[in-house]
Amino acid sequence: MAAREKYDEAQVVEQLHDPKQCRTAFGKVIEHYSSQLYWQIRRMVIDHDDANDVLQNTFMKAWTNIDNFRGDAKLSTWLYKIAINESITFVNKKKVMNQLSIDDDESFLVNQLESDEWFDGDQAQINLQKAIAALPEKQRLVFNLRYYDEMKYDEMSEILGTSEGALKASYHHAVKKIEQFLGETD
């Protein structure tokens, strides 16, 4: 297997704005970010095929809007923003398809988890996913980014456009609600 070229973000960002190199540079972006964006999306939409579609949409949107990326923010922040917006849009569309209200929680996404080909967790994991899905959208996002990705609050603040204090409070509430949910389930 050929060794992967070292990823230099500053260089890639520069190449993205050069018509001759932009396609190659975006290939490097896909290679570097596909995995981390996929897992973030997957935790939001739960199903693998859905996550695959949302990830494709994310990169497609980033590519067609690459002119709007001026390097003011980090590339990862910009991509995470797109991925999160695409995930939320997808989940809301799915709610409409399932004749649910936009205000309903995302528990319906977890209902198919047991029979999902690409899930090998046990009942405890299913319960945890149900608890996370029952959270309000923002708390769910914050919990996933913090608990699974261990993302710092300042970075999260840039992505979600919320103050660090509010994010800490959201995480605190999310943890308490999940503990309560799991306490009732056990």
Next chain:
Amino acid sequence: MKREDSTILNKYGKDPGFKVPENYFDDFNKKMAAMLPDIEITPVDIKPTMWQRIKPLAYLAAMFAGVWCMMTVFNHFNGVSNVNSVGAVAEKLHSDSRNLDEFIMSGSVSDYDILNYEDSVAMSNEDGSIDEY
């Protein structure tokens, strides 16, 4: 410090149990790169951030500050007595001459004293006693 999510972490860990098909990411990366449509890119110069622009100046300022601190510390421990003694002597000399001026100006030497002094000099000259000195 205990993490606030430690109860969940200890019981459920960080693996949500999701998995992906084999070679999924390699296949996805190739497919996605091939799928990108042709678009027009406007060539732009990426502006460096404010920090990137002022970084050399900041480093320069920090270097000068460091040198100044080192010199201050060095003077304090080694050269302080010399510098201060020279200053003190200068101040003393200045002070003495100022006192002498003040003494003369204050009228401590009266006209009578000056006349007496002039007379005594004249007499000495007549005696030739001065020449003996």
